[in-house]
Amino acid sequence: MNPASTPDHLEAYARAAASYAQLPIRDEWWPEVLRHLAVLDRQAACVVSHPGSTAQLLSPALPG
């Protein structure tokens, strides 16, 4: 499940995560960071959840 389903949730998550990750995001950068994160949120939401093991994914059978 995405941590944010509304812009408010997303911003709350982003500010907490940035603080924990020690990312010094300036006030003037936040609107653009949140815009990009909102795009990624939408992209993640449209990826259908497929079953499968992540370990399989990282096996030599799939390059990368």
Place this chain on the structure above:
Amino acid sequence: MSPCLDAIGTVSAIRAGTTTATRTCARALASARASDLGCFTEILTERAEREAGRIDAALAAGAEVGALAGVPFAIKDLYDLRGVVTRSGSTINLDRPPAAADADAVQRLVSVGAVPVGTTVMDEFAYGFTTENEHYGPARNPHDPSRVAGGSSGGSAAAVAAGIVPVALGSDTNGSIRVPAALCGILGLRATSRAISTAGVEPFAPSFDEVGVFARSARDLVAVTEILTGQSVVTPAARSARLRVGSAGGYFRRGADHEVLRCVAHLASVIGVEHDFDIPGAAEARAAAMVITAAEGAQHHLEQLRTRPQDFDNMTRCRFLAGALVPASWYLAGQRFRRWFREQLLAVFEHIDVLLTPTVPFRAPLIGQREAMVDGETVLTQPYLGAFTQPISFAGVPAMSVPCGTVEGLPVGVQLVAAPGCEAALLAIAQRIEDELDPWPGVR
């Protein structure tokens, strides 16, 4: 200055004695210096002159020289070059020491006599599709210098399209070879995942990162790809005539400029494409590629994002910062989807050898243009340039862009896609297209 010959023509001329490696490389160096397209971050005059002189001396002594002896080439600024700082389009990397050795791909070309003449401008850390770099300037499109060359390997593509060098190295994570190749009207190949060594190349998103080549002739692409992969990629003529080509419908027909679609449809009729195929999940594949790229790219630069975010290009900083905040669940869902999507795409190649799509949804945008109209809808120019290339690299299959016409003087490219390890089929169809359309008369 007239455009240079292609690499094969250059080698022939040098071997025939109608020119020398020294004269050929001097011409490339002079063109690079004189160009106002902003292709280069550094011109390697001393090294190029030294290596060209060595090739001429070997030829004069009757010694064996390599398959690309005396061919000048350009290198995207994220490959290591001995004695040169690998900037990756950033000023942050200027703090690094010069590289101790050439990247593997550079070594392979140098080992057969090719001569590196310069490093080329790119989007900072390869995160972009336009090569609008605020530190080193934009790479301009040779067909209209007010427009972008595409990215992130825009400097390499523009240098080849302008005829400064016959071939150049680029890298392609989500389309960074195919997009600029299409916008500049040249050929650009991304090989099967891990078919070409990426050692000595700064990573961007390792799940998708590949290196590859730009050229103005299919025969050059064959020659350089064989050197880089160490494998033959020639298709016998009899087999080439039997290759089955299909066209991608659905997602790959929506959201593209009508003139681009018309060019691709014309090409499809010229080369006898008979069947259309829908690729299930292509839009989701692009979405997942964007999430994975953001997360992996940010991870690679996490320490710099913590300690000196102000030194990033304004075009990339906030994208990297957003990527650093991507939750693991988004990333892993994308990776799981990748396996499923790859299976869907590979199933298509049970029916055909090569799949054809537009490379880019529209022609080269203006430098600084943030939005474009497609099908009556406003889209963001920068990310949308990768709409048709991202799903393909997501699956790890080989792909290339080939010029297929122009609209109002601006090139249109067609993307060719094949099953893993089938670069030969791609190059055979590229040769067929080149024979039909001859986009670079006189270059061969």
